[in-house]
Amino acid sequence: MGIEYKIVCDQAAVSRFDEFIRRQPFFVSYDAEHRLYNLRVPGVSKTEDFPHGYAAIEPDGVYFCDNLTATDSAARIFRSLIDQALLHSDKITVHEP
Numbered sequence: 001m002g003i004e005y006k007i008v009c010d011q012a013a014v015s016r017f018d019e020f021i022r023r024q025p026f027f028v029s030y031d032a033e034h035r036l037y038n039l040r041v042p043g044v045s046k047t048e049d050f051p052h053g054y055a056a057i058e059p060d061g062v063y064f065c066d067n068l069t070a071t072d073s074a075a076r077i078f079r080s081l082i083d084q085a086l087l088h089s090d091k092i093t094v095h096e097p
Contacts, residue, residue, distance in 0.1 A: 002053075002068050006097045007081055008061040013088035017057045020084050026052070026077050041073035053077050061085070063097070 021027055021037050028038040028051055038051040052073040056063040062081055066074035085092045 003066045004097055005064045005066070005078065005094055006058075006061055007064065007085050007092055007094050009085035009092045010089035013085045013092075014057060014059070014061060016088055017055075017062055017081075017084065021055060021081075024077075024080065026073075026080070039077050041070070041076060044070050044073045055081065061092075 021039075022030075024039075026039045026041050028040050030037055035056050037055040039053045039055060040051045044052070050067045050069050052070045053067055054063075054065045055077075062085065064078055064081055066078065068074075082092065082094065
């Protein structure tokens with residue numbers, strides 16, 4: 001259980017997220033069955049077997065779940081996703097689904 005967020009952004013940003021996430025040092029793996037990117041900041045001690053967060057690319061944006069295992073690390077990942085969305089969108093909205 002964690003805190004879920006949705007970053008709604010322009011299609012130009014959505015189309016770039018897969019490549020962006022896979023190039024980041026926090027990218028661990030991709031679960032094709034559930035379409036989830038497993039994300040963990042390197043060098044942060046593991047307190048749980050769960051990643052720091054999950055992301056999923058959706059048609060209108062990106063879903064992010066902070067697993068509450070390392071909140072500072074999850075916040076850094078979330079901020080990176082927001083920055084990427086802003087880079088390729090006129091505006092974004094963030095909400096809890």
